[in-house]
Amino acid sequence: MHPLDSRADDGAVTVSTSDSEITMNASTAVASATACPSVSEASGGDAFALTAPHSPTQMRVTKRNGRSESVDLAKIVRAVTRSAEDLHAVDPMRVALKTIGGIYDGASTRELDELSIRTAAALTAEEPEYGFLAARLLASYIDKEVSGQEIQSYSQSVARGAELGIINERLRDFVALNARKLNDAIDPLATRRFEYFGLRTVYDRYLLRHPEQRKVIETPQYFFMRVACALGGGHLGETLELYRLLSALEYVPSSPSLFNAGTAHEQLSSCFLLDSPLDSLESIYDKYADVAKLSKYAGGIGLSYSRVRSRGSLIRGTNGHSNGLVPWLKTLDASVAAVNQGGKRKGAACVYLETWHADIEEFLELRDNTGDDARRTHNLNLANWIPDEFMRRVEADGEWSLFDPKRVPQLVDLWGADFDTAYRQAEADGLAARTIKARELYARMLRTLAQTGNGWMTFKDRCNATSNQTARPGNVIHLSNLCTEILEVTSDQETAVCNLGSINLARHVRDGAFDFAQLAATVAIALRQLDRVIDLNFYPIDTAAAANRKWRPVGLGVMGLQDVFFQLRLAFDSAESQALSAQIAEHIYFHALEQSCALAAALGAHPGFAETRAARGELQFDHWPNARASIAVAHWDALRARIRDSGLRNSLLIAIAPTATIASIAGCYECIEPQVSNLFKRETLSGDFLVINRYLVEELKTLGLWTAEVRDAIKQAEGSIQGIAAIPERLREIYRTVWELPQKALIDHAAARGAFIDQSQSLNLFQENPNIGRLSSMYMYAWKAGIKTTYYLRSRPATRIAKTTLGIAVAGTPAAPSAPEATSAVVCSLENPEYCEACQ
């Protein structure tokens, strides 16, 4: 007799308990009793015959106005056909039939619409045009929702928002004044540029909703116009220019700007960088409050903790010993999780710690999923703020001393040679808490990266040495931000802020070449918009307002670099790609400086200009010995001269953010990254969708290779096409995934481009099966290449889920390969693509 039998015996008495109660709470029990009478019968005895046979012909749906009518196939086909105009590969009947097959008797037309959208979306992997169909069906669904609330135009949408108290007066008045022109400028067809994923994201999270009914009160085009009006500086011409740029998906401001532009709480900035709390209880608790206030309005937080004393340090007030950083960070972790960014997304923060802090080892364990949970922070991201001295000692296999900041408070505010001297002096003075092998700590840092993706490697000295803001002593960068692309000075009085926006490079290719003239125009509009945000912005804390007025930094970035390479048929790691990417960065930097200088001439330089390197005529690429400029030196020299004369409106201009969500909206690959796979799913709060490399599909269609077999093969190989012999080698080279590219190429790209990036870039690195030897080589190379910051280390799971939807022979779950086997499987499939035992 096995253990469960006894339970079954005891329980036989209670079988009569109504099942339906388990599934419903009291408030909905009445409604559900009519909706599913069969459920309550379950307890009656006839346990298994519960649902009436499925017969679509007799089914009825409930319309939005409450009336019921029978399901009409022709009507659904007509609706789908209307949206499928120009989509020649789409079969409307197929979508309609599948939709009807999934409906149940008594469903609402709303459910019917939702189902047809999902049905179309699910076919995207087979034919990308179904994704566009899904997007159009969704667009008309949104239109119905908006117009169903008596909102027929853009100006009505804004007026309604103002009545409801979610739109601010500035926007309301501007729109009221220019209503006709703005309404005329709305281009409903522009919504067709969205892919399904992008539009879904916009609908689920970005469109303004009625505070009680939760229905959206703006269409996607009203949304873009709202952002343009709010950030257009009150000029109609600039507003319409900006709207055109947005609706063409050529440039997208950061999420906080999209969420909040023109609203009652206009917090438009993406990133906040907070200096470390001072080494006191009061300061630590004040910092929690700052973090919570900033998180509330959709900002990502970077926070240093390097000034706080380490474990075992004496506390004079109580004559006890400190428990170190971990308990404080545990509290921070809970605080960050508690603050939900207006229900839009969870708060997020990254804690930076200098490599000499005596709690560094405990810090590196904060994200482990084993060990004492009281010493784990599952919500915090972690980053290492690494001095060059550490990397040098790693290279020389030297010792590394760890200090309690209470005994060496000066180290936090020093960098470069001053830091090196002070650090060695502290060692000589015997102040170290402990001394360990530098390589041991380095290996530990890398292990944390490999096991958690966290513990980002950022290089303190390089960040300070190349920054426009650090010309004077006392102006020190103490950390980067949540995504490691922002580098700005902080102090106890200054909280750094940055406003971001990204140019979609995918939409700057014309007739088989990159269009630098279009890029220049985009940069000009984007930069003026970003600069305006500084004045418009609502600052949740005073130290942020103070810093932003002094420095006026902005972060203009890019996305869709991979799209450019696909469009131009360049392999990611080719010399041409690297040169083009650097050239694009140079042009953006040039035109951004030019625009900021023009703004300074008109409105005045930012108040901190005299403290910057630019005031001395130094620009970013002066710090990069290997920089290769493509714009003539004479142009650069003329620009330098103008900057010396007029100054700059903004101390910092360029930062390449990860663009995770806005790249989805724009339908392009993220920031500067290679593709992760030719076929992958995206998980977001709005559900999971299949994303497919549409460039590859086009190429394969041209070659007559877009077949069920090829699709299955791509799926089986997790989105790789390297093992598919039928695909020409040249295409296979272009369509490699990031797992198949040498990471050296990513670092070389970043270094070549870095000469024109005055802040930094969110540089992810990828290793399928990381090991310490490879990682230590990779990060040492990155440091030597002059990379300022790196971001996640991405790896892949060691075992995989069984594939459920593939053809027969491949359905078996392969035994999870160990690291060497996985590598040999790749090699094998490259050499022997037809048949490979290791891959089955």
Next chain:
Amino acid sequence: MSAQPPFKKQHLLDPGFELTLRPMRYPQFYEMYRAAIRNTWTVEEVDFAPDVNDLKSKMSPAERHLVHRLIAFFATGDSIVSNNLVLNLYTHINAPEARMYLSRQLYEEALHVQFYLTLLDTYLPDPEERNRAFAAIENIPSIRRKAEFCFRWIDSVQDLKRLETRAQRRQFLLNLICFACCIEGLFFFAAFAYVYFLRSRGLLHGLASGTNWVFRDESGHMAFAFEAIRCVREEEPGLFDADMQGQVVEMLEEAIQCEIAFAEDVLGGGVAGISPRDMRQYLEYCADQRFAQLGMPRQYGASNPFDFMQLQDVQEVTNFFERRVSAYQVGVQGEVGFDEAF
């Protein structure tokens, strides 16, 4: 317990408790054990907060019914698998490296039970409701029927202390096939399909992300079982004869029947986008895959009706603002060096 002398050629189902690891007879099981360890996850990493909101405000009573039934099934299902593992598999699969894998599997099953326990506690705050759900086997006929199916197969080998005869080995093999093909390969696969269906609609991400990890583990368990079956057949080719194949076909058909009854219960309230009819087709499709894995002809010729299942076949890219990435590895090896290619 007595170790066999190592010089005698041994088979996987020979009775006893072999202790010798070198030379290793089945290194594949050891590799599976190591791979499983690299994929360690914990329930604490799963964020259930959005689920509670979904259940309260986004889902219809019929959908909530579906969810509660599912969780109730999972919570008991994994316990049943654990019991069979301890009572039967661990006893009879006689290779220390295979038992290492089974020990790891046992831990994973406990982890899954913990996951679903935490889910039920979170989803059902009312203690009365909670108790009823935990007593799923007694209270819910459609779950009871599945459980009885499992018990019958556990009981079928309960009296076997040692596998001495060919008939006994066949008896055991049928138990192994039942757990791999029917319980993990059909019952769990169907349950995962409901979860992925909900996720494809943007619902219950906590459940879905945990289920992702559970699914990954279960995929490993099935891979182990099929590999064990393959080894046994290789070692004793005549064992898997026509008679036995007939029994396997019957067994899978009965499992499908149980699962269909469950589908009619869980979908009883009417859920747009998924019907018992689709589920039957999906089960037949899965069953065909199991037959193929056993090297048998397909019985149903069904195709996959669930487009949303494609989603879980492809790799995930998670935006860290939104969800925890589940792809990192534990147990990274190696020494610091500066001249490796990367």
